Amino acid sequence: MTVNAGEQSKNAYDFSFKTISGEPLPFSEFRGKLVMVVNTASECGFTGQYKNLQTVWSRYRDKGFVVLGVPSNDFGNQEPGEEAQIKSFCEVNFDVDFPLTSKVHVTGDDAHPFYRWASDEMGLLAKPRWNFHKYLVGTNGQIVDWFSTPTSPTSEKIIKTIEEHLGKSSSNNR
Structure with missing residues (x-):
């Protein structure tokens, strides 16, 4: 379900995206996981962060962590390609x-x-x-933190925050 403008939402699970292939992707599929939602672009000076996003995804994915890349052309027209081009770019250049x-x-x-x-x-x-x-969306669907563009996904600040929240979720599941 996608919440319409003006409606109140309780958490991220009330929203839905489409995958890069056009399939429905309800945020509720990530229920109980820690999710980093990142607006991305292929022609940006920060595009190298794809590598670091892949690094944290690989390191923590089996512990309940998800990276969700959200391509957008809003800033500087730096994501001009179509979905197939974006997907290929990410896979070929950054093994995303x-x-x-x-x-x-x-x-x-x-x-x-x-x-x-x-x-x-x-x-x-x-x-x-x-x-x-x-x-950063917590295991309960609430946003627990945010990080500006220059903050690398592999920075000490982000890694510490991820580990703190993954530790909380694993102790809550015992």
């Missing part, structure tokens, strides 16, 4: 195998409902201002 969505808007009136909700939940400072902005 984490989930990618179809291309969406992450800012403005046409922003995907998840991004409108996330901005409302976290406030103006947490709104994406460029490509590779990161929201």
Whole structure:
């Protein structure tokens, strides 16, 4: 289900994307997992972060962590390609195998409902201002943190936050 503008949402599980191949991707598929949602672009100075996103995905995927790449052309027209081109670019250049969505808007009136909700939940400072902005969605579907574009996915700050939240979720599941 996709929440319409103006409706209140309780958590990320109320939203849905489409995969890069066009299949439905309800966020509820990630229920109980820690999810890093990242707006991506193939022609950005930060595009190298795909490598670091793949690194953290590979390191923590078996512990309940997901990276969700969300291609967007909102900033500097740096994601001009179609979905098949984006997918190929990510696989060929960065060996990406984490989930990618179809291309969406992450800012403005046409922003995907998840991004409108996330901005409302976290406030103006947490709104994406460029490509590779990161929201961290907790195992309960609430946003637990956000990281600006320059913060590398493999930075000490992000790794510590991931490990703290994965530790909380594993102790809650005992």
